[in-house]
Amino acid sequence: MDMHFKIFRFDPDTDREPYYREYLVATEPQERILDCLNRIKWEQDGSLAYRMSCAHGVCGSDGMRINGVCGLACQKLVKDYHGSEIVLEPLPHFRILKDLMVDMDEFLDRIKAMRPYLLASLPAPDKERLQDPVDRKKVEEVIRCILCGSCNGACPAMDENPEYVGPAALVWAYRYLFDSRDERHDERLQAVAHPNAAPSCKNYFECTRVCPKGIPVTKSINLMKREIAKVLDEN
Numbered sequence: 453m454d455m456h457f458k459i460f461r462f463d464p465d466t467d468r469e470p471y472y473r474e475y476l477v478a479t480e481p482q483e484r485i486l487d488c489l490n491r492i493k494w495e496q497d498g499s500l501a502y503r504m505s506c507a508h509g510v511c512g513s514d515g516m517r518i519n520g521v522c523g524l525a526c527q528k529l530v531k532d533y534h535g536s537e538i539v540l541e542p543l544p545h546f547r548i549l550k551d552l553m554v555d556m557d558e559f560l561d562r563i564k565a566m567r568p569y570l571l572a573s574l575p576a577p578d579k580e581r582l583q584d585p586v587d588r589k590k591v592e593e594v595i596r597c598i599l600c601g602s603c604n605g606a607c608p609a610m611d612e613n614p615e616y617v618g619p620a621a622l623v624w625a626y627r628y629l630f631d632s633r634d635e636r637h638d639e640r641l642q643a644v645a646h647p648n649a650a651p652s653c654k655n656y657f658e659c660t661r662v663c664p665k666g667i668p669v670t671k672s673i674n675l676m677k678r679e680i681a682k683v684l685d686e687n
């Protein structure tokens with residue numbers, strides 16, 4: 453079946469304004485959008501820029517907006533868009549480097565600011581720091597994050613407050629805030645209580661809808677808000 457692709461194009465070095473270019477691709481229903489993108493690049497237009505690596509929903513590098521919904525091009529099948537034109541655009545709320553490729557630096561810096569690593573005073577044991585399975589369960593959903601940026605791209609609260617750290621940074625904050633082996637719970641809680649962190653989430657649930665790993669992002673943010681109210685607001 454022939455599918456029409458309309459793809460956002462912009463090269464800041466040569467283009468004054470973004471524009472869309474159209475491509476016709478002979479596709480199979482089970483093919484992924486990423487397969488079609490590869491075909492366009494290899495057979496029709498080698499100048500098209502986008503990221504990909506694993507092609508199996510693991511590396512998180514091909515986050516983009518597909519017919520208005522953020523997600524991974526390697527997880528979306530042609531058959532799900534049957535009969536419609538497929539519009540591909542870069543993730544919103546990210547600076548465009550070229551075409552569908554965005555600058556991830558600010559996104560990663562906001563995650564780094566949450567100190568996404570264990571803070572413990574005891575010297576590291578010879579092997580790993582063991583954790584009770586019950587405690588592990590508290591963070592098992594959020595550790596699935598692959599840093600694709602789909603949640604930040606989809607979040608309307610990022611339009612309302614450009615300083616908002618975004619749902620991805622809060623997912624990483626949650627991961628260590630509720631890790632039973634971490635010893636800086638209060639410091640971490642102060643960080644997520646900042647007005648540009650958890651309080652900026654307005655429960656749009658778009659992050660949860662688009663997360664390719666099924667992380668309950670909004671629920672995690674709300675659990676942190678509850679912890680803020682319990683620990684900080686009562687003191």
Ligand code: FES
Nearest residue numbers: 507509511512526
């Ligand atoms: S290419 Fe790795 S997640 Fe899609």
